[in-house]
Amino acid sequence: MTFEIKERNAAGRLCKFTTKHGVVTTPNLLPVINPNKMMIPPKEMKKRFNSEILITNSYIIYKDATLRKQALEQGVHKLIDFSGSIMTDSGTFQSYIYGDIKLDPLEIVRFQRNIGSDIGTILDIFGTPDQTKEEAEQGIKETIARAKKSVPEKGEMLLACPVQGSVYPDLREHCAQQLSLLDANFFPIGGVVPLMENQRYPDLVRCILAAKRGLDPSKPVHLFGAGHPLIFSLAVALGCDFFDSSAYAKYANDGRMIFQWGTEKFDDLTELPCCCPVCSKYTTLELRELDAKERTLQLALHNLHVSFAEIKTIRTAIVGGWLWELVEQRASANPFLNDALRVLREPEHLHWLEHYEPTSKKTALFYTGPQTIHRPTIYRYHTQLFTRYKPLLKTTVVFPEGTKPYSTFYSREIRHILKKKNVNFVVDSYLGPVPFELDEMYPLAQSVFPNEIDRETREKAQQVTDRFLKNKTVIRWDKRTTIKKEKSLKQNINLDIRRISAVADMQFGRGASKALLNGEITIIKSKRTGKIRNIFCGGSHVMSMRAKDGLFTLKLDGGQRLHRGLKYPLLRVVVTNDAVPFVKEGKSVFVKFVTDCDPNIRPYDECLIVNEKDTLLAVGRTLLNREEMLAFRHGMAVKTRESIK
Numbered sequence: 001m002t003f004e005i006k007e008r009n010a011a012g013r014l015c016k017f018t019t020k021h022g023v024v025t026t027p028n029l030l031p032v033i034n035p036n037k038m039m040i041p042p043k044e045m046k047k048r049f050n051s052e053i054l055i056t057n058s059y060i061i062y063k064d065a066t067l068r069k070q071a072l073e074q075g076v077h078k079l080i081d082f083s084g085s086i087m088t089d090s091g092t093f094q095s096y097i098y099g100d101i102k103l104d105p106l107e108i109v110r111f112q113r114n115i116g117s118d119i120g121t122i123l124d125i126f127g128t129p130d131q132t133k134e135e136a137e138q139g140i141k142e143t144i145a146r147a148k149k150s151v152p153e154k155g156e157m158l159l160a161c162p163v164q165g166s167v168y169p170d171l172r173e174h175c176a177q178q179l180s181l182l183d184a185n186f187f188p189i190g191g192v193v194p195l196m197e198n199q200r201y202p203d204l205v206r207c208i209l210a211a212k213r214g215l216d217p218s219k220p221v222h223l224f225g226a227g228h229p230l231i232f233s234l235a236v237a238l239g240c241d242f243f244d245s246s247a248y249a250k251y252a253n254d255g256r257m258i259f260q261w262g263t264e265k266f267d268d269l270t271e272l273p274c275c276c277p278v279c280s281k282y283t284t285l286e287l288r289e290l291d292a293k294e295r296t297l298q299l300a301l302h303n304l305h306v307s308f309a310e311i312k313t314i315r316t317a318i319v320g321g322w323l324w325e326l327v328e329q330r331a332s333a334n335p336f337l338n339d340a341l342r343v344l345r346e347p348e349h350l351h352w353l354e355h356y357e358p359t360s361k362k363t364a365l366f367y368t369g370p371q372t373i374h375r376p377t378i379y380r381y382h383t384q385l386f387t388r389y390k391p392l393l394k395t396t397v398v399f400p401e402g403t404k405p406y407s408t409f410y411s412r413e414i415r416h417i418l419k420k421k422n423v424n425f426v427v428d429s430y431l432g433p434v435p436f437e438l439d440e441m442y443p444l445a446q447s448v449f450p451n452e453i454d455r456e457t458r459e460k461a462q463q464v465t466d467r468f469l470k471n472k473t474v475i476r477w478d479k480r481t482t483i484k485k486e487k488s489l490k491q492n493i494n495l496d497i498r499r500i501s502a503v504a505d506m507q508f509g510r511g512a513s514k515a516l517l518n519g520e521i522t523i524i525k526s527k528r529t530g531k532i533r534n535i536f537c538g539g540s541h542v543m544s545m546r547a548k549d550g551l552f553t554l555k556l557d558g559g560q561r562l563h564r565g566l567k568y569p570l571l572r573v574v575v576t577n578d579a580v581p582f583v584k585e586g587k588s589v590f591v592k593f594v595t596d597c598d599p600n601i602r603p604y605d606e607c608l609i610v611n612e613k614d615t616l617l618a619v620g621r622t623l624l625n626r627e628e629m630l631a632f633r634h635g636m637a638v639k640t641r642e643s644i645k
């Protein structure tokens with residue numbers, strides 16, 4: 001099996017997952033196939049939806065003599081006539097629905113292996129939300145014990161070990177940690193169906209976050225029994241890779257149609273608000289005239305079209321960098337999902353999410369409502385402002401929100417004030433305080449907020465601004481403000497140098513500007529836009545400022561300066577000696593060569609690639625954070641930009 005990250009956004013990832021039956025792109029949806037009654041045959045699934053993977057139930061096959069014989073003789077792929085990847089479940093869910101079933105936990109694992117399942121599931125204990133903590137604890141103990149005993153039986157099959165623990169985050173995290181220690185390959189989050197049925201999305205979010213916290217980040221995560229597309233985007237943003245849907249068939253049998261915003265009864269619809277092939281072909285009247293079985297089939301097809309469309313939307317959002325925007329939009333369709341999103345504001349969750357949040361994105365941050373200010377990117381900005389940014393001067397002039405970039409909008413005022421007094425300039429923005437030096441840096445310039453802001457956002461931003469300006473001499477600027485001329489006004493500090501120093505410290509950490517800029521500085525600006533492009537120091541090119549996000553890309557010389565100026569492990573990605581010749585040729589660093597990494601490195605950060613003796617080899621840009629670099633076995637860790645020959 002291989003599993004590697006290709007693209008990412010929020011804590012979500014777009015990966016390539018390989019089984020013996022092919023490559024699967026994640027996030028993905030596994031349609032549930034009932035081997036007894038295949039409403040839509042797997043071959044059709046492949047043809048219509050390009051399904052790369054599906055899930056069926058080994059217990060149903062096992063307890064039916066005919067199916068069982070056929071599966072053992074020909075394999076599960078022949079049995080259901082599907083050439084892609086097949087995951088099998090174990091009977092846990094049946095035992096939850098119908099009460100105890102007689103089944104040996106190891107027997108069902110061996111059976112899944114013997115019928116050639118690509119991913120088999122252990123017989124875990126379904127932990128229901130109404131369990132006491134003691135019951136839940138007993139449950140995960142048994143699940144972990146069964147997982148341990150199942151691993152040696154898996155053979156070439158990939159083994160899925162569900163994370164249980166009812167609604168107790170500490171039990172979920174513990175279960176996830178214990179399972180991650182085993183040689184298992186796939187981690188569903190189990191026991192969540194009752195939460196989803198009752199729209200207990202805040203609890204669901206807590207379960208996902210607790211499990212993810214304990215899980216090996218390099219393994220695929222499946223949200224067991226999640227079939228409604230409403231929650232897909234949020235689950236993906238928290239790091240889920242797979243969903244399975246029996247909902248498409250169940251809802252269709254019940255005459256219900258799935259939509260992106262929820263579910264509608266077909267009988268209530270006068271029109272079909274959808275343009276999938278089914279809804280394009282039929283009017284409601286025509287659908288009503290079909291015989292019952294055919295109508296159910298058409299509704300099921302529609303349900304799958306809508307579900308896969310949401311998966312594709314999510315993948316597009318990951319690549320485009322607007323997954324949080326999508327999540328917030330979807331949450332606005334459902335009050336309980338709205339509540340779930342609020343859970344993410346809690347400091348421990350923000351802290352975890354920030355670890356996985358890319359440093360920069362292709363697209364601007366779009367405000368969708370009061371949740372936007374609580375995004376991990378903004379949380380990071382606020383945190384770094386207090387830990388990495390240092391105001392230069394005693395007095396701060398505070399401007400009200402204006403047009404971006406603020407230093408252009410307020411350029412006349414700035415020039416006027418600097419003739420009289422050396423001060424800091426800060427904009428009291430909807431995102432919190434923005435020192436003018438940082439106003440072109442992601443996400444400050446690359447964010448779009450409405451002209452009229454909601455009260456909650458305003459209060460949050462105000463809180464941060466007040467904390468930032470506390471104990472400082474502050475002049476709140478308006479048209480009537482007059483500044484007294486200082487008697488001994490020293491020469492103004494170069495504004496461009498203030499900008500590059502401040503951005504360097506924010507991006508690389510305190511002390512970075514000192515390391516990077518010790519020498520005579522020459523700044524090259526774009527002739528067309530007037531913006532800073534290249535920075536030379538002591539005659540050599542140390543870094544460039546990207547127009548897109550106002551952050552620096554490191555040149556080799558800049559890397560050397562940071563390497564000298566910042567102590568190990570700051571900004572480092574350490575590679576084994578085996579990798580050194582490749583890095584020197586400018587090849588990218590694959591995760592299997594990484595032995596260590598600065599814990600403060602985030603996805604898409606600039607970094608220093610060093611050998612095990614901390615000798616600088618190259619500069620590059622990361623794709624992964626430390627936890628991922630140390631856990632993944634396949635894929636790229638750092639894209640090398642420039643190497644020492």
Ligand code: GUN
Pocket residue numbers: 089090091092093121122124126127162189190191192193224225
């Ligand atoms: N299907 C839905 N939920 C579960 C679960 O918790 N465990 C297993 N094995 N299958 C499920």
Ligand code: ZN
Pocket residue numbers: 274275276277278279280302305
């Ligand atoms: Zn449709």
